[in-house]
Amino acid sequence: MQPICLAIDTTFDDTSVAILKGHNDILANLTLSQFKDHEAFGGVVPERASRKHLEVIHPLISESLKQSGLTFQEIDYFAVSHYPGLLGSLLVGVTVAKSLAYSLDKPIIGINHVESHPYACFLSGAELTFPCLHLVVAGGHTLLMHARNHFDYQIVGRSLDDAAGECVDKVAKMFGHPMPGGPVVDGYAMQFSGEDFEFPKPLLKQKGFDFSFSGLKTAMLRFRQQNPDILDQEGPILAAFFKSVCEVLVEKTFSAAESLRLNRISVSGGLAASRKLKEVFTSESLQRGIDLHYPSPGLCTDNAAMVACLASFRFEAGLKDDLNLEAYPNLI
Ligand code: KG4
Numbered sequence: 001m002q003p004i005c006l007a008i009d010t011t012f013d014d015t016s017v018a019i020l021k022g023h024n025d026i027l028a029n030l031t032l033s034q035f036k037d038h039e040a041f042g043g044v045v046p047e048r049a050s051r052k053h054l055e056v057i058h059p060l061i062s063e064s065l066k067q068s069g070l071t072f073q074e075i076d077y078f079a080v081s082h083y084p085g086l087l088g089s090l091l092v093g094v095t096v097a098k099s100l101a102y103s104l105d106k107p108i109i110g111i112n113h114v115e116s117h118p119y120a121c122f123l124s125g126a127e128l129t130f131p132c133l134h135l136v137v138a139g140g141h142t143l144l145m146h147a148r149n150h151f152d153y154q155i156v157g158r159s160l161d162d163a164a165g166e167c168v169d170k171v172a173k174m175f176g177h178p179m180p181g182g183p184v185v186d187g188y189a190m191q192f193s194g195e196d197f198e199f200p201k202p203l204l205k206q207k208g209f210d211f212s213f214s215g216l217k218t219a220m221l222r223f224r225q226q227n228p229d230i231l232d233q234e235g236p237i238l239a240a241f242f243k244s245v246c247e248v249l250v251e252k253t254f255s256a257a258e259s260l261r262l263n264r265i266s267v268s269g270g271l272a273a274s275r276k277l278k279e280v281f282t283s284e285s286l287q288r289g290i291d292l293h294y295p296s297p298g299l300c301t302d303n304a305a306m307v308a309c310l311a312s313f314r315f316e317a318g319l320k321d322d323l324n325l326e327a328y329p330n331l332i
């Protein structure tokens, strides 16, 4: 019998619950997005996000049990993302998971949300083979992780300021698009060449594998202010902007892989749902003979199935936590 995990993710503004059997049999994977709840405020309001998680977490758990045809007693262990994220949001997931584990007397496993993103590739059918270079491009993080094995990784590059997804969302907002801006920008990038304008490609030629996207964001703001009448060119402008983002991500990732002598790369996180980014990574991997892993689009954005998947390997390895599990806002 394969163990069954119920996982919870409330790191930021999405409430997610999943039930996973073994390592990759998804019995339920439900996510409620709060984008609409924060739209009027122009960004995620932390206090509001926590309250929303509280409102929907129990109905989501009930629905996930219903969908998988299971009862609480049939769950073998619980998993929860306990960092990084908004503290108030994390606390909702952690408290609910701890309460369930305590009342049902089942193990609990705490998960690093960012570390779990690449596991979406495995859920999408790819083999999980090591060593591998993971690029995680989420809303709040852009990270390059050199993974030698499960739970054995080193961060070799990270965003020094804005994450790529954050930058894309903020630039889309400058052009009047609500959160999340990624799909809109990606749509333009698929439609236009990106050759009509030239925008900065931060740290592209610098040594090292860190990223910095706030300069590009400021350059876009300046461009927008200096060219108020250019709105009919929105598509070509945003396509050129996204070309800069993609080039930086591709160049840094492949040069890190080369310098670490890795011939396997995974790309995951919400921005990986971009068709343009996937196109660029796919063509570069083919040219360089690199093995590329990509999740299916639905598993790129935040979901609890990836959290359950990483937890299933920790459970197998006997790496369980206890009720002292705490929530941490930062990536430790
Ligand atoms: O991983 P994620 O769901 O949340 C975090 O962990 O932060 O990533 C959210 C990011 C946002 O920047 C959003 O605009 C972007 O993923 N995104 C997309 C798409 N769907 C979400 N970007 C491009 N194309 C998409 N289809």
Ligand code: ZN
Pocket: 113, 117, 138, 139, 269, 270, 301, 302
């Ligand atoms: Zn995420």
